[in-house]
Amino acid sequence: MSETDESAADGSTPVEETATGAEPPSAEDDAAAGGSSPDPDLTDVMGAEADTPAGDDGDRYAPLEVEGLRKEFGGIVAVDEVSFDVEEGTLTGLIGPNGAGKSTTFNLITGMLDPTEGTVRFNGEEITGLQPHEISNRGLARTFQIARELEEMTVLENMMLAPKGQIGESLWRSVMPVTRGSVREQETDQLERVWEVLDFFEIDHLAQEYAGNLSGGQRKLLEMARALLTDPDMLLLDEPFAGVNPSLEKRLIEHIHELRERGYTFLIVEHDMDLIMNNCERVIVMHQGRILKDGTPAEIKESEEVIEAYLGGEV
Amino acid sequence: MSATDIRGLIQGLFERDVTLVLAVLGTIYLLYVLAGVAFGYGLRGQLNSIANLTFYIGVFGMLALALNLHWGYTGLFNIGIVGFMGIGVYVTALVSKPPVAQGGAAQVGGFGLPLSVGIVSGVVVAGLFGLLVALPALRLRADYLAIVTVAFSEIVRFTMMSRTFQTFTVPDTVDLWLFTFDPAADTVGLGGGGGLILNYPDPLEALLRSLFLWEPYLGLIGFVERNYIPNNPKPVLDGVLYGVLLLIGVGLFYLLLSRTGKSPFGRVLKAIREDEDVANALGKDTDRFKLTAFVLGSALMGLGGILWYSSRGSITPPSFRPNITFFIWIALIIGGAGSNTGSFLGGAIFAGVLYEGPRYFKNLVQTAFELGDAPRNFGEAMAGFASLDPMPFVLYTLDSISQLRLVIMGVVLIWLMHNRPEGLLGHRKETASSVDLARPGSAESTGKPAAADGGEER
Numbered sequence: 001m002s003e004t005d006e007s008a009a010d011g012s013t014p015v016e017e018t019a020t021g022a023e024p025p026s027a028e029d030d031a032a033a034g035g036s037s038p039d040p041d042l043t044d045v046m047g048a049e050a051d052t053p054a055g056d057d058g059d060r061y062a063p064l065e066v067e068g069l070r071k072e073f074g075g076i077v078a079v080d081e082v083s084f085d086v087e088e089g090t091l092t093g094l095i096g097p098n099g100a101g102k103s104t105t106f107n108l109i110t111g112m113l114d115p116t117e118g119t120v121r122f123n124g125e126e127i128t129g130l131q132p133h134e135i136s137n138r139g140l141a142r143t144f145q146i147a148r149e150l151e152e153m154t155v156l157e158n159m160m161l162a163p164k165g166q167i168g169e170s171l172w173r174s175v176m177p178v179t180r181g182s183v184r185e186q187e188t189d190q191l192e193r194v195w196e197v198l199d200f201f202e203i204d205h206l207a208q209e210y211a212g213n214l215s216g217g218q219r220k221l222l223e224m225a226r227a228l229l230t231d232p233d234m235l236l237l238d239e240p241f242a243g244v245n246p247s248l249e250k251r252l253i254e255h256i257h258e259l260r261e262r263g264y265t266f267l268i269v270e271h272d273m274d275l276i277m278n279n280c281e282r283v284i285v286m287h288q289g290r291i292l293k294d295g296t297p298a299e300i301k302e303s304e305e306v307i308e309a310y311l312g313g314e315v
Numbered sequence: 316m317s318a319t320d321i322r323g324l325i326q327g328l329f330e331r332d333v334t335l336v337l338a339v340l341g342t343i344y345l346l347y348v349l350a351g352v353a354f355g356y357g358l359r360g361q362l363n364s365i366a367n368l369t370f371y372i373g374v375f376g377m378l379a380l381a382l383n384l385h386w387g388y389t390g391l392f393n394i395g396i397v398g399f400m401g402i403g404v405y406v407t408a409l410v411s412k413p414p415v416a417q418g419g420a421a422q423v424g425g426f427g428l429p430l431s432v433g434i435v436s437g438v439v440v441a442g443l444f445g446l447l448v449a450l451p452a453l454r455l456r457a458d459y460l461a462i463v464t465v466a467f468s469e470i471v472r473f474t475m476m477s478r479t480f481q482t483f484t485v486p487d488t489v490d491l492w493l494f495t496f497d498p499a500a501d502t503v504g505l506g507g508g509g510g511l512i513l514n515y516p517d518p519l520e521a522l523l524r525s526l527f528l529w530e531p532y533l534g535l536i537g538f539v540e541r542n543y544i545p546n547n548p549k550p551v552l553d554g555v556l557y558g559v560l561l562l563i564g565v566g567l568f569y570l571l572l573s574r575t576g577k578s579p580f581g582r583v584l585k586a587i588r589e590d591e592d593v594a595n596a597l598g599k600d601t602d603r604f605k606l607t608a609f610v611l612g613s614a615l616m617g618l619g620g621i622l623w624y625s626s627r628g629s630i631t632p633p634s635f636r637p638n639i640t641f642f643i644w645i646a647l648i649i650g651g652a653g654s655n656t657g658s659f660l661g662g663a664i665f666a667g668v669l670y671e672g673p674r675y676f677k678n679l680v681q682t683a684f685e686l687g688d689a690p691r692n693f694g695e696a697m698a699g700f701a702s703l704d705p706m707p708f709v710l711y712t713l714d715s716i717s718q719l720r721l722v723i724m725g726v727v728l729i730w731l732m733h734n735r736p737e738g739l740l741g742h743r744k745e746t747a748s749s750v751d752l753a754r755p756g757s758a759e760s761t762g763k764p765a766a767a768d769g770g771e772e773r
Contacts, residue, residue, distance in 0.1 A: 110596065136598035144517060144596075150589035152653075153582075154744060156752040162588050162597050166579040168749060169599070171607050173576030183578060184749045195754050207754070210744075230598055 060087040063138070063234055063265055067182045069108055069118035070102075078104045079287040081085065082118070086234070090265045091256065093280035095273065097310060102269045102288040103145055106238050111135040124234065137164060141232035144241045145269075147219035151212030155203065155222055156210050159194040160187070162229035194229065201225045201255060217248035223254070234265040241275055253279055273310070285309070332656045336764060341662055341666035343368070350675050352683055358550055359544050366554030367769020370451055371670055375559025376522035376622045377491055379566045379646040380613035380655060387607045387652035387741075388576055390588030392461040396643050397447070398680060399441045399467030399613045400409035400620025401635035401736050405475065405505060408630065411515040415502055423482055423504045423511060430521045434621055442610045449609040469638060474505065475632040481507035510631030518626050525538060532556075564622060568615065571595060573655045575611070582747035585653075586607055638721075642670065645724055648731060651738025661738065669724050673716045689714035 053261040057136055058313050062085040071079040079101040086092045096102050107113040109120050111132040119128045127135050136142075150158050168174045168183035198204040203223045206214060211222060218241055228237055240256075241249050257279070260266055277297040285300060287309040293300055300306055347368050351361045377395060385391040411433030412425025444467075452463040462556050474480055482504035505511070510750075523529040547736045583604050586594040595601050623631050642665065650661020680686070689710040690696045696711030712719065729736070746752055 043749065110690050112592065112596070131600070132592070132595040133598045133600050142596055144593070147595045148333055148590050150593060152589060154746065154752075155584055157582060157585070160579075160748055160752065161582050161594070161599075164598055168579030169583055171575065171602075171611065174580045174749065175574045180574070180578075180749065187748060187750045189749065190756070191752060192755055194752075204754070207752075210746075226597065234374055267381050 004064040006131055015267075025188055041150050060090075061208055062087045063123050064109070064267065065121040066105075066109065067119050067121070069105065069120065070114045070116045071104055071113060072110055077289055078117075079108060082286070082289075082291055084284055084291065084294060086267050087267060087282075089260060089263050090282060091177070091260050091268065091280045092120070092275035093283045094269045094286065095271070095276050095283060096268060096286035096292070099211075101289040102286055103238060104289075105286070106142065106236055106269060110140065110236060136230055136232075138216075139231070139233035140236065141227040141230045143220075143223045143227050143232070143240060144240055145242065147216065147223050149211035149214065149219050149222050149226075151210065153211055154207070155209055155214070156194065156207050158226055159198065160190065162226045163190050163193070164230055166190070177237060197225050213302070217244040217252075220252065221255075224252070228259070234267070235259075237266065239266045239269055239271060241270060241272060249275075274307055316773065324662055325701060336400055336660060337654065338664075340372070340663060341536045343372075344412065345669070346674070351677055355547060359548070360550045362544075362555055366551065366558045367710075368667060369558030370554070370561060371666035372663045373565055374619060375643065375646050375666040376659040376671070377561070377568050377622065378616060378619040378643045379650060379658040379662040380565070380572050381612050381619060382643055382647050383652060383658040384572055384575065384584075384608055384612040384615070384651075387654070388581060388584040388588060389605060390457065391453075391605065391612075392457040393464045393612070394461050394637070394640050394644065395464030395466075395468035395471075397618050397620075397635045397637060397639040398464070398471040399616035400623065400639070401468075401471050401475065402444050402615025403441040403479060403620040404509070404618075404624040405436040406436075406440045406511055407433040408511045408515075408536060409503055409505075411434075411437045411513060412503075412511065422502070423506045423569045423590045424502050425515070425632055426503065430518055430625075431525070433515070434618075434625070437621045441620070442614030445721045446606065447615025448613075449606050453605045453609065455726045456716055465637060465640070468640060468728075472632050475510075475635065477505070478507055480505045484530045508632060509676070511631050513625065514628060515600060517553075519553055521561075522560070533704055540610075559620060569659060571656055572615075574757045576655060576745065578747070578748055578749050580604070580607075585747050620626070640647065642724075648738055651741025651743070654738075654740040654743050657738055657740030657743070657746065660740065664739075669720065669727060672673060673720050673723060677713050677716045684712055686713075 057202070064079060065085040066084045068081040069079055082101070082105055094102050094105070104113065104147045108118075110132050111127070111134070111162075111219070114129050119126055121127065122135070122138055122140050126136065127138060150161070154163075167179075167186055173179040174183055195204065195207075198207055201224065202226065203218060203221050206218060206222075211219070213220060220243075224235070224237065224240065237256075239254060244252060253275070256266060256268075266279065268276070277300070283293075283295065283297055283300045284291060285303075285306050287305075292309055293303045293306050295303075327769065344365065347364055348361060349362050349623055354360070356364065361545055378400070382396060385393045407430070409425050410428050412423075413427045414425035415422045448464060448467050452460050455463065482502050504673055520529060523532050536549050536552055539552060540546070544551065558611070576584075583594060583599050583601075586597070586599065587601050587604060591601050594604075624634065641661075646665035647659040649738045650659065651657030687710070690707045691696075693711070696708045699705060699707035
């Protein structure tokens with residue numbers, strides 16, 4: 001698997017490009033290939049697509065920009081001066097040993113925590129300190145490290161929950177006889193898309209099951225499917241492969257690659273070095289709250305500092 | 316799938332629920348009628364007994380439904396129900412009691428507005444207090460919200476008793492932004508420990524008059540008096556009619572709350588119950604949803620309180636002790652949190668079996684066996700054991716069965732927690748959606764709706 005995945009990733013990525021974005025030699029080609037031309041058929045299946053404006057400076061457009069992010073818990077600095085940006089239509093990996101601050105960074109970006117310092121911008125808009133729901137509604141979806149499906153709701157209910165702009169979320173529209181018709185109409189439309197996404201992730205046979213009855217891997221699929229239904233531009237996946245068996249892991253990776261090809265942007269926190277190295281175009285390594293290294297998998301592999309951080313010494 | 320198919324499915328489900336509800340109610344009523352026969356009740360006695368039972372089924376059913384919105388759907392641990400009930404009925408009394416003449420110092424009056432205005436104000440104010448409690452408290456985790464709400468309900472009760480709020484003198488003219496009005500009331504207040512006398516027109520009479528049904532109703536009473544119940548059947552018929560109205564009220568509660576539950580709104584509430592962070596991360600403004608649900612539930616609890624107490628002659632603060640709150644919780648736990656049908660069934664079973672049942676049981680035993688007088692105190696009850704005679708103890712137990720109700724409820728709860736923690740219907744999948752979620756176009760072949768409803772237990 002690694003070979004094909006690697007080649008696929010390499011094929012669509014400028015290997016030299018790094019976070020600094022100083023020298024983007026082949027960025028325009030990639031923007032055309034990966035970012036702004038999703039397959040029309042698939043777009044149809046997945047609903048509205050991430051149609052973000054392309055960067056005008058020749059650099060690939062970066063929907064997510066994190067600058068000088070810092071978070072202190074009491075005297076402990078969990079995240080220190082973290083800056084990076086994630087480019088459209090890419091698969092970026094965020095790795096690091098335990099306690100490196102990866103999940104905290106995620107929580108800072110998605111509004112679960114407020115940063116002590118620093119800014120987060122998404123699609124050119126500052127989202128620092130916004131509520132999680134506001135950030136989600138701007139098109140930045142996340143999944144959780146330990147899959148947090150809504151256990152005593154069916155898979156279908158979980159999925160139906162996600163779409164944005166449901167008029168039936170207003171109590172009075174749902175209750176009043178006159179307006180309830182339009183709520184039902186919208187739900188019927190929405191249902192079609194829910195089933196399409198269920199089919200895409202091949203969990204349609206579980207649709208009527210309580211989410212709490214799913215296996216660990218199925219929960220990860222459900223969570224990703226659910227996040228996708230919020231119609232995001234970008235997905236932040238927190239350890240999507242933890243506790244997932246190898247065959248399901250492969251399926252998940254395939255899904256991620258497929259979605260990326262359609263123009264979705266991914267930022268993935270992961271422990272498994274091999275997975276990240278083989279699948280991501282760009283890897284950010286964190287260590288003790290700081291960014292240790294930011295580059296292509298090949299660069300990361302060569303880096304002395306990274307090896308030291310992971311193995312605790314010279315190799 | 317056509318619309319008629321969907322409707323057919325929904326009706327199928329509804330019919331099953333209806334059957335279940337009717338079966339449970341039928342059983343309870345049958346037992347009560349049989350007990351009445353055993354007691355040798357005439358028609359008057361039977362009707363009285365039925366009316367009383369219906370009253371409690373109605374109020375407990377309503378309040379359990381309202382609590383289900385808080386706890387069963389949204390996971391809000393509200394143990395201040397009785398506070399909202401009290402606010403509802405006190406505000407209704409304050410607004411609708413006739414004003415007292417100047418000089419009647421001992422009496423507390425009201426604003427003398429029509430009862431309908433009073434009831435609406437009671438519901439609205441209960442909802443507003445729900446908002447007041449919820450605004451700071453909803454950021455708290457479940458158990459802290461519980462502390463806040465139970466404290467709130469006690470504050471309400473102590474406020475009712477407080478001398479400070481016992482009476483107020485209303486100024487002759489009140490300026491409200493643009494217009495001035497002259498309230499009829501001179502002295503209003505909460506009446507302190509003595510409570511309030513509800514000397515407004517009888518709610519039933521007011522309702523019937525407004526529907527122009529008062530004269531026909533009096534005619535009916537006359538007819539019954541001539542043919543069935545010789546003297547003064549009005550109180551009995553009033554009771555029965557009020558019970559019927561309460562059951563209609565339960566139906567409306569059910570309709571409102573099941574529509575609330577089976578909608579995108581209800582789906583978000585369920586998601587908040589399961590994991591608020593996830594709902595938030597999916598773009599739902601969870602605070603807004605919690606607030607709306609809490610206010611709606613509180614307003615309904617206020618209405619429940621009004622319907623419970625407003626037809627009594629008076630209200631006093633001790634009626635609003637937290638035990639009522641716990642009764643409603645037991646009703647909900649029996650019925651199954653999360654299910655509206657279950658909530659009503661829980662209310663009915665609680666009212667029929669645990670709340671009113673022990674008294675009937677005691678009377679039944681006393682009618683069946685010619686038993687002597689019960690011992691007056693626990694010492695005498697135990698004394699029988701000296702001569703290995705358990706009868707005094709049994710008699711004493713039977714005699715104190717009203718006090719033992721709480722023990723019985725406790726035992727039932729413990730049994731439930733061990734054997735059926737989800738309650739009667741808590742295991743059901745009552746899908747939170749206004750439409751059937753089966754794959755469009757495949758409803759006939761897959762038979763999914765059956766699976767959706769089928770009692771898949773966990």
